[in-house]
Every structure is written in structure tokens, then in C-alpha cells.
Amino acid sequence: MKIFFYLIFILIVVSACKEVYDPPHQAFAGTYFLNTNTQKAFSSNITVWGDGRKDLWLKDTTVQKVMLPLSSNDTTKLMISFDSYVDTITFIHETYQKYESMETGFYFEYKLKSIDYTHHRIADIQIADSLVTINWHENIILYLRPLPAGGI
Numbered sequence: 001m002k003i004f005f006y007l008i009f010i011l012i013v014v015s016a017c018k019e020v021y022d023p024p025h026q027a028f029a030g031t032y033f034l035n036t037n038t039q040k041a042f043s044s045n046i047t048v049w050g051d052g053r054k055d056l057w058l059k060d061t062t063v064q065k066v067m068l069p070l071s072s073n074d075t076t077k078l079m080i081s082f083d084s085y086v087d088t089i090t091f092i093h094e095t096y097q098k099y100e101s102m103e104t105g106f107y108f109e110y111k112l113k114s115i116d117y118t119h120h121r122i123a124d125i126q127i128a129d130s131l132v133t134i135n136w137h138e139n140i141i142l143y144l145r146p147l148p149a150g151g152i
Contacts, residue, residue: 025100025107025134028067029091036123036143044082044144051077051088067136070095070110083147085121092116093132109133112140121145 035042041064048057048068057069057078070076076091093110100107110132115125124143132139 025104026069027107027109027132027134028069028136029110029112029132029139030065030137031068031140031142032065032128032138033063033142033144036145042144042146046083047081049079051079065138068140070108070132072097072108082121082144087118087120087122089118089122089125090116107134115140 033042033044034040043062043064045060045062046066047059047061048066050057050069050071058066068078070091070093072095074093074095076093078089078091080087080089092113092115094113096109096111097106098109099105112127112130112132115127117125121144122142123145126141126143128138128141130139
């Protein structure tokens with residue numbers, strides 16, 4: 001009988017020590033694609049990876065919008081392949097560390113200052129909202145040139 005009470009006590013203690021960790025929020029730059037000719041939403045087959053990094057953020061996905069990660073440094077450089085045309089985008093931003101709670105800890109928010117980019121497929125980039133927060137919304141509008149007649 002004594003062993004039974006010890007067993008119940010141990011089970012109560014173990015269940016009370018449950019880990020209360022939630023992953024922290026992440027702020028991503030909401031990026032939308034528009035066609036330069038029609039000014040309408042534009043789908044493109046894209047692959048996104050960080051400059052100098054071997055891991056991919058997104059691979060061969062046809063989308064009209066994408067959430068891009070930013071680094072905790074003051075610049076983030078991403079390589080984006082739009083239907084096999086590769087462009088480099090460099091975000092210059094301020095980084096702010098925010099406290100969420102004991103369960104989730106800290107996360108980063110950003111303020112976009114400027115964006116540099118190559119012009120293989122990208123015609124223009126506009127910053128729609130410079131504050132990149134955990135509330136995901138449209139931050140960047142990418143104007144893409146349509147593919148030449150006959151495809152790639």
C-alpha cells in the first residue's frame with residue numbers, strides 16, 4: 001500500500017514538472033510579386049536560400065507571395081531564383097530584440113531601411129511597410145519582369 005502511494009506521488013510530481021516552453025515568435029518580411037506590365041499579382045516558381053548558406057528556405061515552389069526570413073545582423077542577403085533567373089536581394093535593416101514571455105522568450109523585429117538587388121528578373125522593389133513584426137503582412141512588393149516569349 002505504501003508503494004502505491006509513492007507511485008501516485010511520483011506521477012503527480014512528474015506531471016507537475018511538465019515543460020511549459022513554446023517556440024518564440026518569428027518576424028518575417030511579407031513579400032508579394034507583381035507583374036511589371038499588368039501591375040497584377042504574379043506567380044513565379046521560386047527557390048530562396050541565404051547567401052553563403054547551403055540550406056534552402058524555399059525550394060521550387062510556385063507562389064504569389066512569400067515570407068522571407070531576416071537575420072539578427074544589420075543586413076540580410078538572400079538569393080532568389082525566379083523561374084531559373086537568379087537575383088540577389090540585400091535587406092539593410094535595424095534589428096530590435098523583443099521580450100514575449102517566460103514561455104517563449106525573446107524574438108526579433110526589424111525596421112527596413114533600404115533594399116539593394118540585382119536586375120535579372122526584378123524590375124523594382126518597394127517597401128510597403130518598413131516594420132517587420134510578428135503580425136505577418138505585406139512589407140515588400142517585388143515587381144518582376146515577365147518571362148521572354150518562348151519561356152526560359
